[in-house]
Amino acid sequence: MLRQLSTISFFITFILLSNAFSSASADPPKGGESKEGQVKGPIVITSETLSADNKAHTALFEGTSQKQVVAKSDTMTLYSDKMLVYYAEETGNVTKIDADGNVKLIKKDLVVTSKTAVYFAEEEKAIFTGEPKAVEKGNVVTGTKMIYLMKEDRSFVENSRVLLENKKGK
Numbered sequence: 353m354l355r356q357l358s359t360i361s362f363f364i365t366f367i368l369l370s371n372a373f374s375s376a377s378a379d380p381p382k383g384g385e386s387k388e389g390q391v392k393g394p395i396v397i398t399s400e401t402l403s404a405d406n407k408a409h410t411a412l413f414e415g416t417s418q419k420q421v422v423a424k425s426d427t428m429t430l431y432s433d434k435m436l437v438y439y440a441e442e443t444g445n446v447t448k449i450d451a452d453g454n455v456k457l458i459k460k461d462l463v464v465t466s467k468t469a470v471y472f473a474e475e476e477k478a479i480f481t482g483e484p485k486a487v488e489k490g491n492v493v494t495g496t497k498m499i500y501l502m503k504e505d506r507s508f509v510e511n512s513r514v515l516l517e518n519k520k521g522k
């Protein structure tokens with residue numbers, strides 16, 4: 353019986369979360385990503401367990417040592433040991449995600465890893481802390497804190513160290 357209740361809770365929460373992963377905007381373009389690089393469309397979150405708190409408007413997804421939580425959209429995938437997802441009461445839109453433990457974000461050629469990350473949907477901003485490292489086409493950036501602005505495809509890194517791959521001409 354308890355398993356059935358958690359399954360029902362999962363589907364209710366999943367419906368809310370799959371309605372929108374980003375902030376609500378009028379008539380989003382089709383195809384998963386807007387011109388500005390916004391994440392749009394449904395997101396699928398898989399986890400070992402889910403605890404939903406409808407009063408607090410949160411859903412806690414947790415993995416195990418063998419299987420991480422995975423949040424996947426058309427344009428990016430986020431992995432971590434657990435994710436606390438906040439959603440708006442009125443719309444069910446995701447407003448924020450706290451990812452904790454072995455975080456990995458993959459978006460096109462960019463891979464960012466860290467111990468923790470916070471994603472703010474309305475601003476389409478991710479803040480990585482705990483030994484963040486970004487790798488893109490052989491170039492590596494590390495620091496103590498990374499802020500990635502997805503719309504603008506820009507980032508800010510505190511205490512940065514950059515390793516640029518030297519490409520040989522043909």
